[in-house]
Amino acid sequence: MKRLLATITVLFAFVTVTYAQTGEITGKITDENGEGVPYANVQVLKDGEPVKGATTDFNGFYSIKPLDPGNYSVKVSYVGYGKVRVDGVKVNANQATTITKQLKPQEEQLEEVTVTEYKVPLIDKESQATKETISEEEIQNLPTKDIQSIASSAAGVYQEQEGGDINVRGQRSDGTQYIIDGVKVRGSNDVPSSDIEQMTVITSGVPAKYGDAVGGVVNITTKGPSRELRGSLDLETSQFLDPYGYNLAELSLTGPLWKINKGTENERTFMGFKLSANYQRKKDRTPSVVGNWKVKDDKLSELEESPLQPSPVGEGFVLSSERVTLEDMKNVAVQPNTVQNKVGATGRLDFSFTDNIDFRLGGTYNWNQYNNGSGGLRRFSMFNSDNNPQYTNQTYRVFGRFTQSFDNPEQEEGDDKSHQAFRNAFYRVQFDFTRVERERVNEDHGFNPFQYGYVGKFETKSEPVYEFGTQEFENQSLTGYQQTGFRDTSVTFTPGEVNPEYTNYTEQFYSLSSRDQQRSKTSIRLNGGLLNGDFPSIVHGTWYNTGYPYNLMAKSRDDQFSLSVHGSVDILPEGFKDRNKHSVEFGLEFEQRVDRSYSLNPVQLWELMRLETNQQLTDLNTNEPTLIIEGQEYAIDDNNRPPFTTNDTIRYPRAYSADDQSYFDKQLRQKLGRPVDGTK
Secondary structure (H helix, E strand, O other), X not given: OEEEEEEEEEEEEOOOOOOOOOEEEEEEEEOOOOOEOOOOXXXXXXXXXXXEEEEOOOOOEEEEEEEOOEEEEEEEXXXXXXXXXXXXXXXXXXXXXXXXXXXXEOOOOOOOEEEEEOOOOOOOOOOOOEEEEEEHHHHHHOOOOOHHHHHOOOOOEEEOOOOOOEEEOOOOHHHOEEEEOOEEOOOOOOOOHHHEEEEEEEEEOOOOOOOOOOOOEEEEEEOOOOOOOEEEEEEEEOOOOOOOXXXXXXXXXXXXXXXXXXXXXXXXXXXXXXXXXXEEEEOEOOOOOOOEEEEOHHHHHHHHHOOEEEOOOOOOEEEHHHHOOHHHEEEEOOOOOEOEEEEEEEEEEEEEOXXXXXXXXXXXXXXXXXXOOOHHHHHHOOOOXXXXXXXXXXXXXXXXXXXXXXXXXXXXXXXXXXXXXEEEEEEEEEEEEEEXXXXXXXXXXXOOHHHOOXXXXXXXXXXXXXXXXXXXXXXXEEEEEEEEEEEEEXXXXXXXXXOHHHHHHHHHHHHHOOOHHHOOHHHHHHOOOOOOOOOOOOEOOOEOOOOOOOOOEEEEEEEEEEEEEEEEEEEOOOOOOXXXXXXXXXXXXXXXXXXXXXXXXXXXXXXXXXXHOOHHHOOEOOOOOEEEEOOEEEXXXXXXXXXXXXXXXXXXXXOOOHHHOOHHHHHHHHXXXXXXXXXX
16 A cells, blocks of 8 residues: 655745744843833843843843744843843743842942742743643653553543543544654654653644644654753663563763863853653553453463364364363463563754854654453463564654744944834744554464465375266267266374464374364364364363464555754834734645555465365366276277276376466466476
């Protein structure tokens, strides 16, 4: 299957189709009398290092953007006034944070800095959407590391079980759109929880730019490189506390790679990095509150070794598993053979070329492998958990983002008439590529289809079948026993080695049955034995029996490439003061998706192959008879043969019909080195 989807959308006005994921700090600086302070210096810092800055206008107003979501400090200074610093300022994606401060005159020569802590307002006056932002500190205090479970802590979000999909205000789970660092997510949305700066969950009033989201939006911003070299290691385990064997290890490392202007007040990081990785292992990814019933290990070994037993009534055989009692079973906390292993890694390089130009390059890799025994696959759990299917999902994601902002026009001090129509202009160009690969197979057989459902090698011997009658030829009529077909006389069996529990059905049949019961493949099936591609009987119509093969091989690969351009500018109409500005955003996005997948039921290939072979040999060639007279073979046109009597026989070879021969049969015969038009 292949699907190509390309979308090009351009939208001008107050919304944009690209996921800008930037915020803004705005506000007003006043003096002790409440009057606006013009030309005050406002600086935004991250980990003590300057990020962006601005000066207030004639009325004391300022606006600083674009800013990545996260925690900042805002520092305000003006000649003759004491400096003010506000720490812990939270900037959210697509939202303005207001910081309004009052400066006090500085009467002494000693420099004084007033430090306050930012308090998040109870009511967000800037947003029309219903949303909740979960900070880094809140995430670290939650009792979960799972992305969906963290999002489910927001009001209006429902999650059925830990690690499962979420439903926003009753919408289906696939209606929720995940965005990580401005990249629309396909595949895994796993991010190490220690790597998250903040998560915003929008539950209603979803902005128009999230056109694909019919439910909600989960917007995740990861941490950037720090000013100083830092590292952390987080280890969690329940290995000795409960039976579920939960283990988690998270490692992160961040810091500068290249600094410029070292030792000066203009020192800044030119290139920084952020690396993080995690490993998670669970014995049971979906544990049950009531436990799981399974056959005891010693009884299961007995059933695998001897899946059949003679019928207590009449001839034939019955399933040993249908004689299991409650004493043979036990309830366990962990589903057998449902181990999950996950590996995740993220990396990012940030380049700050100038105060107004930066470039970011990042990537993510997620690997998730588990044996699935939930849902309809619980039918494997009682007798056959070894054949739980294995799921493997991998996600590769890379993105690059270039941002350039423009300095605001200079305004001369004392000039209250100069007009600055355009302010805070910037644009951003981003590309991203995502590849998602999924596999679903039997753990032992992988993508070898001929190991699925393989019991062993069967060799059938047959003999001609005769009926008494008269056969007319061109110039003679012969009465005697003439051949009407073939019948099987015996089937020899050589056990295979790839499916031992599956093969035991047929092996035990041969050890318990009579030679007469081994005459044909039909008899083998009727008496409980298995041919290649057969399925053992289901126990009481509910549980898959020992050795029951998993019948699916599936693989898919989904690619997504996106290119977007986003820009913004604030327009202040002439004659307006204070904060009567208009923010105009524009954007363009190109997205291409290519999805490929295939699936196969490999066990049933054996029956299809049987149906596709030897169809050209079903009839007899009555034009080439061989006469058997007193045990000797003669041609029908042999004038020296003895007379044909009613005790003699007529034998025919198989007829070859090229029109009835399948392509598969031809290829198989060539592969085996047999003539394509052969009659054996």
